[in-house]
Amino acid sequence: MSYPVLELKSLIKSFPQRELLRGVDFALEAGGSYVLTGDNGCGKTTLLRIVAGLEAADGGMLRFKGAAIDLGHYPEALRRELVYVHQQPYLFNTGIAHNIAYGLKMRGVPKRRRELLVEEAIAWAGVGHLGSVLPHKLSGGEKQRVALARAKVLNPGLLLLDEPTANLDNDARRQTLALIEALRHEDVTVMIASHDREIIAMPHVERLHLEAGRVRAL
Numbered sequence: 001m002s003y004p005v006l007e008l009k010s011l012i013k014s015f016p017q018r019e020l021l022r023g024v025d026f027a028l029e030a031g032g033s034y035v036l037t038g039d040n041g042c043g044k045t046t047l048l049r050i051v052a053g054l055e056a057a058d059g060g061m062l063r064f065k066g067a068a069i070d071l072g073h074y075p076e077a078l079r080r081e082l083v084y085v086h087q088q089p090y091l092f093n094t095g096i097a098h099n100i101a102y103g104l105k106m107r108g109v110p111k112r113r114r115e116l117l118v119e120e121a122i123a124w125a126g127v128g129h130l131g132s133v134l135p136h137k138l139s140g141g142e143k144q145r146v147a148l149a150r151a152k153v154l155n156p157g158l159l160l161l162d163e164p165t166a167n168l169d170n171d172a173r174r175q176t177l178a179l180i181e182a183l184r185h186e187d188v189t190v191m192i193a194s195h196d197r198e199i200i201a202m203p204h205v206e207r208l209h210l211e212a213g214r215v216r217a218l
């Protein structure tokens, strides 16, 4: 039985010059994969950031695993469940394992368990060969894969990926697409803002389209 992990109702967000989100409603089923499409500047990043608790909404309701959340008072605990991966991920200037372990450490996961999870995540993302290479020496694609591993290892209730294949060369894009495809076999709900035709065309991915401040299923 699937159930909605996240429901958004009447989400609104304005900037001084612009009413960006004008009543966004949608529900995401647990374990589902969703792609959020829409023209540049229509508000995809803003929407993902609001859902992740990184930006305030002006109004609306969010329900996470059935519990109602007032978007005006975003609980800290929810921020840990909803993990946002930036289009150009920022990594700490230390080795890959340390980057991937950081969030687990912050969540109080014991060292041994942490090491095991980090090892699994490194293997999953295929970044083991990069060892202790520092982030400034990594390519955009390698950074993106480390960022995906770092997010996935937290086992989030909802994983939010912002244009994960934009700004990547073809090989790096292929590798990132393969990881996105592999997420289908994981017990994770994922929402991806993207224009990438291959992501949109993935058979298990449902499409949500943001236009004129509202979201509709396509």
Ligand SMILES: Nc1ncnc2c1ncn2[C@@H]1O[C@H](COP(=O)(O)OP(=O)(O)O)[C@@H](O)[C@H]1O
Binding pocket: 015, 016, 018, 020, 038, 039, 040, 041, 042, 043, 044, 045, 046, 047
């Ligand atoms: N902090 C901000 N202050 C004012 N306007 C903003 C701010 N953030 C975003 N916007 C406006 O929201 C629009 C949509 O941004 P964004 O969510 O990044 O869209 P998308 O990700 O779909 O390209 C921007 O073009 C800009 O006009």
Ligand SMILES: [Mg+2]
Binding pocket: 044, 045, 046, 162, 163, 193
């Ligand atoms: Mg964006």
